Every structure is written in structure tokens, then in C-alpha cells.
Amino acid sequence: MNLIALVGNLATNDTLQVVALGSVGLGLAGGVLGTFAVLRRQSLLGDAVSHAALPGIVLAFMLTGTKAPLVLVVGAAAAGWLATLAVLAITRHTRIKDDTALGVVLSVFFGFGLVLLTYLQRQPSAAKAGLDRFLFGQAAAMLRGDVVVIIAMGGAAIAVLVAFWKEFKLLAFDPDYAACLGYPVRILDVLLQSLIVAAIVIGLQAVGVVLMSALLVAPAAAARQWTDRLGVMAALAGLFGAGAGMLGAVISSTTEHLPAGPSIVLCASTIVVVSLLAAPNRGIIWQVLRHWRHQRRLGLEALLCDLLELATHHHDPEHGHSLSALAAMSGGRAGLKRRLRELHAKGLVRPVGAGRWTLTAAGRIEAARVAASHHPARHEDGCPT
Amino acid sequence: MNPGLEIQMVAVIVAAACALPGIFLVLRRMALLSDAISHSVLLGIVLGYMVTRDLASPWLVAAATAAGVATAALTELLRRTRLVHNDAAIGLVFPALFSVAVILISRSVGNVHLDTDAVLMGEMAFAPFNRLSIAGFDAGPVAVWVMGGILLINAAVMALLYKELKITSFDPALAAALGLSPTLVQGVLMTLVSVTAVGAFDAVGSILVVAFMIVPAATALLLAERLRAMIAWSLGIAVASAVAGYHVAVALDANIAGAIAMTLGAVFAVALVLSPRHGVVSVAVRRWRQRRLFMLQMLTIHLLHHETGDEAGRECAEQTLDQHLGWSPEQVRVAVRRALRDGLVRREGPLLVLTDAGRARAGEVLEGLTV
């Protein structure tokens, strides 16, 4: 499967266009709002809310008798919102910690929903099948109506977030300070929480409960690695989410037996892995490189100092020092020749006869500078170990 | 034995087996790891099946357990990079592993009994159909034997490592200093959680395992002060809810595990409201009482601070106390009435004056409070 075929498929396939558009909208909303969930250490809120939404969906259906996307989404949002309030109330009023409260609310709500769902399914009435689709997600079965809801609700949530951007930023970074400036922190908190709930529930149908939590966490966690600005992070997270949605939907449509939800999640996970490894500065590869470079510089500086020390003991600056003497000082021959070659290339040392080395004039100045400056004393001359 | 009793037996055993490791998950603030593990054991089951092509193979259990432990390890590894927080680490790992599992199922195992619905919801009602027969003799449902074994393992390991689990849960630093490896204990606990999640899979599915593990322990936390009492409460709640939940499910003709989770939730809610020490009602009553006592103390201390000095006339007048203390006139009236009744203050014209008893009381309070 090549890229051109994928894009061609997207241009011609009507169903795919709907699915891809819906997935992009979801990824965008999940990424942007997930930024705040991740920064406020509420990454697992998505998990809890999406599970807790089940009874709301079933009840909404039981009350209205329709499966219109908007009705079910409203039911899901109500239950999800109730669940976040329950978590908040439990942690505030008892000694139960937030992870346990999340677990309790998530599983009990889900259990309740499951009872309702199975109860409903065993009743002799029509038009109930397909409710569970909401749970486990069937992106490929997305309809225009679903996409309209996703885009309308996701767009509205992002619009509110942008309108209160400054306030939410302050709330996420330093709530006490926000209160000092006179902002109603409680109200802002509930508002932000509601936006996050909205972003979660609109995604349930497309990617399912388990996988929606990934769309809230993964794009934001990936975006955090690339930037140190909140605005850029939110935009990047939206972009990553939308990209994962698009790519996942397209790949799934062109491959047999590849469900869209998991495919989207794996795309998002891939973005996370790449970001964790390769993002400049924070990425693991950069960290390793930085560490390695630092070690190498320290090694060269230590060698310079060793040569300087040998030279001061000899009174003859021209005297060449053997490898074994240097090895004895630095505790081993490993890498010694390489380091000498490097210093030689920089013009700081020069060979004197076979296998014997001494500092050049420039090397002496450099070694003295290193010894005098930033290193903690190894000997009285202050050379690094 | 009739199927109803057998199902109840399975329910009770599953509930008890899950409740045990759940206690330590809750105490270690790792409750949601149970959610992550119960999802990713699916990947182990699928991989195990792809190798053995046998759904009954014991290797499946081993593979699933390994997947569970790997989830915990991956989460920890991700956290240690310090690039993401702990909660995000969990939220990144298990959806990815779960997605891989779902994709593998739909691509290569398609027509075998491993549909995602069953995985997520479980169905306890099928338990009596899968029977263990030894040499033609019917030994009851397989689930009873499997979960019974897991229950025994959980109980045995926790009895053996009781002290270690306890110390590493409350004070990992101390545990490390005493030479107990928190990492090792953690590994053991994660293995128990994984094995239990795998075993409970058929009966309760991957999401309700969380309810079975976390809710009894969370409820016990509201009712018990000591670890041993907490374990007893957890087991009691788990068993009682399993039986009650079964009957709810039968009455509604609904999913049994879901009904048990619902019952567990109801018990939790009752404890939340009525627990004698930590319940919302008793806390509110205690607050109210303490607030009344506290207001009395505030009044005496206020009078003590201002009984000398030229502002006494202003600060200690009964009429203006509400302004000085920022209380409502009603609050002032109640506090003054009690103080008069207890003989802590007396009226002198418009002023309230501390009696010797009142002065002694205020002094005691201040003495006791200084840090």
C-alpha cells in the first residue's frame, strides 16, 4: 500500500471521507483539550469519563427511544460530568485518593450501564441493537450525522477554550495566583472540566471507550516534548491528533481486517514514541547524546590536566610522557589513544618520540585554564577526575 | 448442584480473589494500574493463542500474566524518563497494547471465540457450561477451580509477604533501608494482579475487574483503621456484594458482573454516607459540634486578648461582637448563651467579661495549640 493509493482512496471514497473527517475532528478536539488534561495531571480522566458515560447513553436511549447522535452524546456528557463531580466529591470529603476515586466511579458507572444495557437487550422491543457500538467504537460505520455532531461540539469546545485561553492558562499553572487576581477559580475549573468531558464523549462512537482516553493523552504528551510554549503545545497536540485520526482512518479503510479505532490509536502511539525519542532537547536521543558529549569533554579535560601535572613534576616542558604513565593517572588505557589523537588534532598535545606525548604551548594554557576553572578539586591543582 | 448456586460460587470466589490484591493497589495509589493491566492482558492472551492455537492452553495464562507485568514495567519505565507524568504514562501504555490486541484479533484470529464484547463485558452466566471432568467424573465448573486456585495463591502470597507488602506500601524508603526491595515486592504484587485479572477475564471482563479489585478496598478504607481490619472488611464486602449482585441480575435479567459492580457501588455509597468515622454524615455532625466548641473557644480567647487595654470597651461589647468576629448576630447569640451557661463569661453592663473559669479555659486552649 503506497501513499498515492491512500490519498487517491481518500479523494474518491465517499464513506472514507466521512470517516476521515470525523476522525480528524476528534483528534483535533482530543489533542487541544487533552493538553490541559495532561498538564493538570488528569490524563486518566478520559478513561474514567468515557467508561462512566455508558449509563448516560443507555438512559438517554430509554427515555427518548431514539439513537440520534446528539441525544446519545448529551446523555453521555451528563453521565460523564456527573462522574467527574463524583470523583471530586469523593476526594474532597474523604480520605480516598484520586486514583482510587477514579477507579471506583469508572467501574461502578460502567457496571450500572452494563446492567441497563443487558436489561434493555433482553426486552422484546425494537431498535436497541447498535447501542453497544457506542462503547466499543466503529469508526467505519460513522455517518454524516455523527460527523456533524463531532465538528459542532468539538468546534464549540475549542472556541470556548480559546475565548478563555488566558484564564485557563493561569488556572492550569497557578490557581492560587489566579484567585489572587480575582478570577473565580471554582467556576473556571468546572468550565474547563466540562470542555474536557465534551471532547471525550463526542469521540466515544468513533473510537470507543478504551481508545478515546488515548486520543486525550497521546497527542498532548507527544506535543509536550517538542515545545515549551502552551499555545504551541495545544496547536501541535491538535495537529498530532488530527494527523493520527486521518492516517488511522485511511490506513484502516485500505487494509482488510484493520479496525479504525485501534488503527488511530496506534498512529497516535507511534507519534508519541517518535516524540519521546527524537524531540530536540527533551527527547531521549538528545539526552543520551548530551550525556555522551559531556563525558567526552570531561575525558579530554582530565587528560590535559594529567599531562600538565606530569609536566610540572618534570620541570622539562619538552619531556614526553609515556602512555603507561598517563594510563596510571587516569585509571586505564581505554580510549587513551583516541583522546590523545583528538587533542593532537586540536593542537593541544604533540608526540615526542614513539608513544610519548607532551603538551604544546597552547595545550599548557588550555590545561591551566581548565584546572583553574569549573572543576572540583581532584588534587590540589583542581583537576577533574 | 444447580447452575444458580454454581454461578454464585464463581461470583463469590472471583470477588474474593480480586479484592485481596486490590487492597494494596489502593494503599499504593496505583488503583488505575488494575484498569491498565486488565486491558493489556488481552494482548498476552492473543499472542499466546497465536503461538499455541489452543484457547485452553495454560501458556495463555502465562503470556497474559507476562503482558500484565510488562504493562506495569513499561509504565514505570516511561515515568522514569521524566518526560511524562505517572498518570499520562498509564494512559499511554494500555490503549496502545489493547489496540495491538484488537487488531491482532481481527486480522488473524477472526473466527475464533475471542470477540471484543466478551472481553470487555464478560459473562458469568456461561460459567456452569464449561465444566471440569476428571476421568468422567463431573468436578463442577472450571471457573471455580481456576479462580479458587488463584484465590489460594493470592491469600498464600499475601500471608507470606504480609510484612513486606505492608512496609513497602506505607513507607518505601524505610523498606529499602531495611533491605526489603520495593521493586521486588512491587513485581510480586503486579504478578498477582495480572494473574487475577487473567483468571477473572471470562467471568467479569476487563473493565469490571477494576470494580472487583478497587471498590471493596475503597469501601474498607472508609470503615477500617488497621490493615487487618481493612482486609476483613474488603473480603466481607466482596462476598456479600457478589451474592446480592447475583440476585439483582437474576431479577432484572441483566449482566451478572455488572450487577455485582453496581451492588459494590451501592455499598460504597452507603459507607460514604454512613461510615461512623469517615462518612459524610458523621463528619458533618463532628464538624458542627467542633465548630460550636470552637466558637466558644474563639469567644473566650477574643475576650482574653482584649480584656486589658483601652480598646476593651469596643472589642468586648456584646452588641458589637458580631462586627469584630465577622459572625452573624445569631452566631454571637448562641455562643454567648453557651458561654454564660458554662460560666465562662458574665455580663457587666454592655460588656462581656471572662470569669476565672473562662480565663483558665482560654489559657488552656492557647497552651495546647502553640506549635
Place this chain on the structure above:
Amino acid sequence: MTAENRVIPALQVEDLTVAYRDKPVLWDVDVSVPPGVLMAVVGPNGAGKTTLIKACLGLVRPAAGRVLIHGRPVEAQRRNIAYVPQRGSVDWDFPTTVLDVVTMGRYGALGWFRRPGAAERERARQCLEMVGMLGYERRQISQLSGGQQQRVFLARALVQDADLFFMDEPFQGVDATTERAIVALLQDLRASGRTVICVHHDLQTVPEYFDWVSLVNVRLVASGPVNEVFTPNHLRTTYGGRLPFLSQRADPKERAR
């Protein structure tokens, strides 16, 4: 007495009692701070110093008593108060830059929906210059040393153009250079008529840095000018018997040399 009474105090705390849950942390505290002083709030750990400040800022609700700022309730004076929280109170890995954090000080004056613009950023730069952090605007805040983070918080408070400053341990974990720089800045603020109230830990430096002091240990032990109130007797009452270095407390002039 008469002269002081006519001036409206910058901060007036009346009969303030604060309790967390059921545990009282401050009992019936009365403090009156005249404008234009640099005050230290001193007391042992857990004595309620931070709580006192938070109650003054309206961040915790008192069980009794009230707080007046320039004669009016806090809610009406938000624009006139600046706050420097403890450095550990925020997540320094938050994706934001130095300039961004300092600009947050203008959010109160901006009000709802309006975004900070060039004017706000310019003001933020001026304040960064005052704390010697110009040139760090684009740094991510986790890449700063403890002292630098403290200076950023200070700049954020300066940007508010307030006349009453509350600071929670501004010298906690900063190096000696930063400490001197911060003290100089605080003394400048006082010189320009502002009032500064600091939770402070180091008893030795109180007479050198501050001219006003409140000694707190759940209740108020004493409050007033340093040379009247900062006496061994009051300190002993505040700290109980646990003040071994009290006798060796260096003379301020001695230390300055």
C-alpha cells in the same frame, strides 16, 4: 498613638481565626501594618505564617474576623495587592516562558477576554530588568535556577503595579547573591512608599532586612517596629524553648561589615 491612628493602615487584620477542617491554625490574630514598611512574619514551622498571608489574600476563608486592605475588604482591593507564592507551589515543568509568567501579573488588570499585547510585554520586560533577569525572557521556566525562579515570581508581582506585596518565603532556597538583590529590591519598594509583607525564616537577618515584624505562633505574640518588638523575650515566647542560637544572634552592624 495619635499620629498612627489617623493614617489608614495598609493592612489591618482584626480578630482573625482560621481553621483547616477542624484544626485551628490561627487564633484571634490582630495585626495592623502602616503603609510604607517592610515587614517580616516570623514564627516556627506550622505556626500559621503562610495561612495568615493566604487569609489576607482571601485564599482561605476565616472562621472569624476580617481583613481590611487600605480600609476596604480584599475583594475590592485586588488591583492593589500582589502575591509571591512559595516557589514549590507550581509545576515548573509547565510549558511556559519567563516572559509569559511575568506577563501573567497583568491578567488581573486586563480582565476577561482581553489578551496581553505589546504594552503588557514591555512592562514585563521592565520588571524583568529590575530583578536582573533581562535576557532570559524566552527561557522555559524549568531551565532556571531556584534563585532565578524566585526572581521571575518577584517580577510577576512587580508587574501588577500593586502597593501591597505579600511574599511567602522569597528567600527560600536562593543563593546569597539573589538574596541580596531581592532585599535591595524590597527596600526600593519600601522607599517608594509600598508596603511589603514577607514570611521569613532566618531570624538572624530580620533586623538587617526588615523594619517591622510580626511574631506568630498560632496566635500573635507581638507586632510592631523591629527595634521594639524583636526582643529575646518575645522570641522565646514565639519559639518556646527551642531557640539555641538566640544568644549568639549577631548584631546587625557586625554582620554588615
